[in-house]
Amino acid sequence: MHILFTRPLEDSEELILKFRDLGHKVSHMPVIQIEKVEYEKINFLDYKAVIFTSANALKFLDTKLIDKKIICFCVGSATEKKALSLGFQNVITAEGNVRTL
Known part of the structure; x- marks a missing residue:
């Protein structure tokens, strides 16, 4: 193939x-x-969870501003792997698509 x-x-x-x-x-x-896009800064302390639909979202996010114990929903294994490598501790993974989140 x-x-x-x-x-x-x-x-x-x-x-x-x-x-x-x-x-x-x-x-x-x-x-x-x-490419990274500019976005309005988010106060992550106002939220109990975050959803990441792409490992690239994590790559461009300033993760120093986020409590690594926050519930972190990831669309698939690549996103989960990236989240864990950045220190997130409470990661829940779907089966690779947004629908299963």
Whole structure:
């Protein structure tokens, strides 16, 4: 099987290596560019939980302003992995789509 990855390399590298190791032909053509957008600062102390629908949301968020014990809903395993790596302690993961959140 030939698999084409279109996301930036840092978002695809792990899967590229995994599929290559399984013997698949892999191409990488990044056609999606993920950029930070400016947003109004949020006082996370006003909330009991947060929902992350993407690991990229966590990548661009100033997580120093958030209590790491807050309930953290993540859309899938990649988002969960990123949240845990940033120190979030109360992570609940869905099955990879927003509907299951």
